[in-house]
Amino acid sequence: MSDLFSPVSISSLRLRNHFAMAPMTRVKSPGGIPNDENVEYYRQRAAGGVGLIISEGTLVRGPAAGPSPDIPRFYGDASAEGWAKVVAAVHAEGGSMVPQLWHVGVARGATSEFEPEEQSVSPSGVDPAGVPTGRATTRDDLDAIVASFVESATLARSIGFDGVELHGAHGYLLDQFLWEQTNRRTDEYGGSIERRSVFPAEVVAAVRQAVGPDFPIIFRYSQWKGTDYDALLATTPAELDQVLAPLVGAGVDIFHVSTRRHWAPGFPDDPTGLAGWTKRVTGRPVITVGSVGVETVFRSEAEAVPLTSRERFRVLEEQFDRGEFDLVALGRALLADPEWVAKAGAGRWDEIEAFSPQPA
Numbered sequence: 001m002s003d004l005f006s007p008v009s010i011s012s013l014r015l016r017n018h019f020a021m022a023p024m025t026r027v028k029s030p031g032g033i034p035n036d037e038n039v040e041y042y043r044q045r046a047a048g049g050v051g052l053i054i055s056e057g058t059l060v061r062g063p064a065a066g067p068s069p070d071i072p073r074f075y076g077d078a079s080a081e082g083w084a085k086v087v088a089a090v091h092a093e094g095g096s097m098v099p100q101l102w103h104v105g106v107a108r109g110a111t112s113e114f115e116p117e118e119q120s121v122s123p124s125g126v127d128p129a130g131v132p133t134g135r136a137t138t139r140d141d142l143d144a145i146v147a148s149f150v151e152s153a154t155l156a157r158s159i160g161f162d163g164v165e166l167h168g169a170h171g172y173l174l175d176q177f178l179w180e181q182t183n184r185r186t187d188e189y190g191g192s193i194e195r196r197s198v199f200p201a202e203v204v205a206a207v208r209q210a211v212g213p214d215f216p217i218i219f220r221y222s223q224w225k226g227t228d229y230d231a232l233l234a235t236t237p238a239e240l241d242q243v244l245a246p247l248v249g250a251g252v253d254i255f256h257v258s259t260r261r262h263w264a265p266g267f268p269d270d271p272t273g274l275a276g277w278t279k280r281v282t283g284r285p286v287i288t289v290g291s292v293g294v295e296t297v298f299r300s301e302a303e304a305v306p307l308t309s310r311e312r313f314r315v316l317e318e319q320f321d322r323g324e325f326d327l328v329a330l331g332r333a334l335l336a337d338p339e340w341v342a343k344a345g346a347g348r349w350d351e352i353e354a355f356s357p358q359p360a
Contacts, residue, residue, distance in 0.1 A: 002317050005345040008051070010285045010326055011216040011253040013162055015051035015096055018320070019341045022289050022331035023054045023100040023165070023220075029072035032059065032114075034082030038072070039089050045334055046095030049341035052327065053095055054165050054218070054256070055086075057102035060148035063141060064118040064134070065103045071114070074099055074152040084159040091160070098163040098218060101152045103145060105173030106133050106182065107226065123177050123199075124184040128227045136185075142199060145173070146206045153207045153217075163216030166203060169258045171225030174200045178233055178243060179225065193234070193242040201246040208251030218287070219247055222258035223274065229260065237267060241281040254285045256329065260298045261305075262290035263315050276324030288325035292316060293333030293340060294355045309333075310349055 106122035120134030266274035
């Protein structure tokens, strides 16, 4: 059995193995409140052997945090009651769980089904193509957004979650500050790489102060964006250090490094993946992710991959043995088969239900 299936301790997390469930937006919480279907969905994956479950993106309180009223929220009494049932069910199956806290920023678009009276907000009031959309965040907006993340993180701790993940990837609000294309500010929040990291670091620092030193904070980031798979926050390891060092200083415990191909080199001329580079420059534990356990590349389902998912699992083991990551997140593989981890750990590869982009 691979060492990936052995217990691991990271920060205050005590996990039964090195596998995490990646956050996957489903828009199946009517009115933004987790229901019995949500409880069963997460319970099944915990029962299937996953060590750490990261919830789908959950909206913090506004302004203008998300596009749909059926994306689960992480504020208010009704939401707290629903999420308390979810985390209790996961714990009962032996798993650990953190919510992913999310503000989509300008990715919400010019109009929205949820809170349509609110304008979308972003660092500079432009979308990734440079088109004016919504409005740029004011100082009051930034204060409110920080307070919203703190409110949700504090709620997570109070109802029994094992930590929190802050969504700073894929072109959403915190990432919009990190990315030069969407951050055109000339104040202390824009300009250099280090200044573009200031606001995300302020969110991390405020959450850290609110939840205390022993409640893990995971920060998810990516080079790629939902609108641009070739986007880069950093072109070299030195630039990556400039992006992430403020977040380390603010209190991030674990980086969740989102890539579409876990086996791809993070930078030219070195085979180390982006997760491995992140661990190298920050000294923090990392989660890798990117088309693990499936036959197609995420968001390019027609793209052929050079090896089968079983053969690529050996590549993943080699990366793990080299110390490139601490946890590995599975997404689509767990949608197809909630028992993927248990089956793989027992060597029952032929019994795993394969993911198909077109459900039967």
